[in-house]
Amino acid sequence: MAIQIQIFGRVQGVGFRYYTRQKANELGLTGYVKNKSDGSVFIEAEGDEAALNEFILWCHTGPSWARVQEVKYYTMPPYNYTKFEIR
Numbered sequence: 001m002a003i004q005i006q007i008f009g010r011v012q013g014v015g016f017r018y019y020t021r022q023k024a025n026e027l028g029l030t031g032y033v034k035n036k037s038d039g040s041v042f043i044e045a046e047g048d049e050a051a052l053n054e055f056i057l058w059c060h061t062g063p064s065w066a067r068v069q070e071v072k073y074y075t076m077p078p079y080n081y082t083k084f085e086i087r
Helices: 015-028 050-059
Strands: 002-010 030-035 042-046 067-076 084-086
Touching: 002 050, 015 030, 015 050, 015 084, 042 050, 042 084, 050 067
Parallel strands: 030 084
Antiparallel strands: 002 042, 002 067, 030 042
């Protein structure tokens, strides 16, 4: 299963991408995370459904310095990433 996630709020400059990679690795997910020019964080993640659901729940809070206001996510076709990286 694969998803795209976009997270809005105070999510840049708070270590969100690094904690996202750490959480994805803990859950065995592959894909990437990056900052977007609109101030949001964008993620593509692949893995089993239970791990992705737990990851989505984590994205609603993120690291302690973040202030998540909104999380949007969509299913997508798998890209077959081999690791989870920061872009």
